[in-house]
Amino acid sequence: MSEQPSVLLGYLRAMWVIRHFEEALDDLFGRSLIRGTCHLCVGQEAAAVGACAALRADDQINSTHRGHGHFLAKGGDPRRVMAELFGRATGYAGGRGGSQHMAGWDIGFLGSNGITGGGIPVATGAALSAKLQNTGRVVVSFFGDGATAQGAFHEALNMGSLWTLPIVYFCENNLYAMSTPLRSHSAVSSIAERAAAYGMPGVEVDGNDLLAVRDAVATAAARARGGEGPTLIDCRTYRFLGHSKSDKREYRTEEEEAAARRRDPILRFRALLLEQGHASESELAAVEEDARNLISEAVEFAQASPLPEGDPSAKVYAP
Amino acid sequence: MTDRGREVVFAQAIRTALREEMQRDESVILWGQDIGVYGGVYGATTGLQREFGEDRVRDAPISEMAIAGVAVGAALLGMRPVVEIMYADFLMHAADAIANQAAKWRFMSGGQFKVPAVFRSPAGGGSGYAAQHSQNIESWFCHIPGLKVVCPCMPRDARGLLKSAIRDDNPVVFLEHKSHYTYRGPMPKEEELLPLGKADVKREGTDVTLVSWSRNLLWALEAADKLREEGVSIEVIDPMTLFPLDLDTILESLAKTGRLVVSHEAHAFCGVGAEIIAQVVEGHMDLLKAAPKRVSAVACPLPYSEPLEKAALPDADDIAAAVRQVVR
CATH class of the missing domain: 3.40.50.970 (Thiamin diphosphate (ThDP)-binding fold, Pyr/PP domains)
Structure with a gap:
């Protein structure tokens, strides 16, 4: 398949948007302008953008505690995601959700989730709806390698396969469950191997190779849409920063981190576009600059937005 | 028809x-x-x-x-x-x-x-x-x-x-x-919708308001029958929905009776009975002529053996005894 340069530049831009969004947050958090906690996905941008690039606009995804990247990749407005993090009325959840609990119904982002593995059954239910309603929609459930140790993972994958649901189980395997390395939390070294237990294909993919991720998800989504059921994707990537702000990263070496940085998914994709002549150096620089500006505007928008007022218990119950 | x-x-x-x-x-x-x-x-x-x-x-x-x-x-x-x-x-x-x-x-x-x-x-x-x-x-x-x-x-x-x-x-x-x-x-044969959050007065009475739900309501009704023979008139209320709770129906009853007993099969500590009594006492103490009482299970995992299970769960006699105390 020949790649459209404009589409490829779009992918690059989407990754830069996430990178700058997360780096801006890192800075804002460091200056105590953001409260609570947040989990950044710097280094994992190709997983989010690659997966969402394979989906239709009306397909749906759900996400984890590390969900800003997924939200943005699915088409979330950075201004409103940032406003949510600032706890503003203009945020996607009006300031009620914060980093780990936000959703964008209109763009098919069903929600992030503060409970490790808690979203996997919910995504499976969304896929059941898609099947019963004959919408042709596919659901992608994002979760980390740590979540695969949860009972919810097992229960949901078994049920999703048993009921042949249109879902892609997408494990964003950054090799650490918080501080615990994969080899210490999983009895198998490949998450993809677990798929055999559920009678579904298990696919390992280089999560820092955007086009490889996109193609793996496209294959899985086509299979799901075609009524053949779920796929488990083991997307190997790396989180450059800590699990959360309190993480001193003493459980891994500087050498390991430096090696991971050399596989930076954005720089790698950027180099590919240049090398294959899809874009010039100045076009590539412009895309990054554009993303950086977008995030500056998002921060300005969020900071200028009003704080929420009124009854904190509003919106608990539907009328 | x-x-x-x-x-x-x-x-x-x-x-x-x-x-x-x-x-x-x-x-x-x-x-x-x-x-x-x-x-x-x-x-x-x-x-x-x-x-x-x-x-x-x-x-x-x-x-x-x-x-x-x-x-x-x-x-x-x-x-x-x-x-x-x-x-x-x-x-x-x-x-x-x-x-x-x-x-x-x-x-x-x-x-x-x-x-x-x-x-x-x-x-x-x-x-x-x-x-x-x-x-x-x-x-x-x-x-x-x-x-x-x-x-x-x-x-x-x-x-x-x-x-x-x-x-x-x-x-x-x-x-x-x-x-x-x-x-x-x-x-009824015909379709019937009952609203959530609305209690039902299962039996009207004037001396004591007795709130109970689920199967335990049967023992509340049984106790009410017994006490009627003793000349005590009990209003039995089934909240049916515990959240949101229909406190108004309970308060209307208390305006008549001034006496409250809540009975449920769960044990008392942090139970719904505690919440009902707290809401009444907190905002409507003026309605009460006597301290409210709870009748509930013993705080233990339910035992298997019949006499032990019976001893752990509330029954009509327990409820009647509590009612006698609040009308004393």
Whole structure:
């Protein structure tokens, strides 16, 4: 398949948007302008953008505690995601959700989730709806390698396969469950191997190779849409920063981190576009600059937005 | 023409509600363990799979987390799932899906979603099912903002409330008493919807207000009969929905009686009875002529052996004794 340069530049831009969004947050958090906690996905941008690039606009995804990247990749407005993090009325959840609990119904982002593995059954239910309603929609459930140790993972994958649901189980395997390395939390070294237990294909993919991720998800989504059921994707990537702000990263070496940085998914994709002549150096620089500006505007928008007022218990119950 | 109805058992009332709602609305779908051919352990879904097919009535693996979590996801996308968790004790497996996901999704999304799911489950003791199959955990769910909690006793109420629960756009925990599925009572032939959050005065009286629900209501009514012979007139109120609680009906009654006894099968500490009494005392002390009393279970896992289980659970005599104390 020949790649459209404009589409490829779009992918690059989407990754830069996430990178700058997360780096801006890192800075804002460091200056105590953001409260609570947040989990950044710097280094994992190709997983989010690659997966969402394979989906239709009306397909749906759900996400984890590390969900800003997924939200943005699915088409979330950075201004409103940032406003949510600032706890503003203009945020996607009006300031009620914060980093780990936000959703964008209109763009098919069903929600992030503060409970490790808690979203996997919910995504499976969304896929059941898609099947019963004959919408042709596919659901992608994002979760980390740590979540695969949860009972919810097992229960949901078994049920999703048993009921042949249109879902892609997408494990964003950054090799650490918080501080615990994969080899210490999983009895198998490949998450993809677990798929055999559920009678579904298990696919390992280089999560820092955007086009490889996109193609793996496209294959899985086509299979799901075609009524053949779920796929488990083991997307190997790396989180450059800590699990959360309190993480001193003493459980891994500087050498390991430096090696991971050399596989930076954005720089790698950027180099590919240049090398294959899809874009010039100045076009590539412009895309990054554009993303950086977008995030500056998002921060300005969020900071200028009003704080929420009124009854904190509003919106608990539907009328 | 007045429909005098017919007598049905509790299980049939549940089945009638499910069947009527499934006929009315294609988005109503069921799953749970052994609810298909088997009809559920208490027969609440007997025949529904044959009538509505395997797409709408599904046997699920023994996976409470997924049974409940899948219901949340399906509800977010416009279905109205009604899932059966075989025993209320197993709701603890499903607790994340119910308490962290179903109850909070609307709020966490700033009101973008609604979660019209019903979690049905048999609760309660009295049948020798012992510690892990007998608990009354309604107060656990009453403590989670975002949920509604329904505990019906009479078959007619169970049908009317379950229909409303299915149509409600919020997650509802619907607790049925496991020793009560063969209890027989009248149910009108015509469709009847009973609103959630509205209590029912089961018996009018003037001396004492007695609040009780689920199967324990039967012992409250029995106690009221006994005490009538002693010249004490008891107003028996079944809240039916524990959250949101219809305090107004209780207060109206207290304006007449000034005396309150709350009885439930769960034990007292942090129970719903404590909440009802707290709300009355906190805001309406002027209505009370005597200190309210609770009649509830002993705080222990329910024992197996019959005399021990009986000793742990409240009965009509215990309730009558409490009433005698407040009218003394």
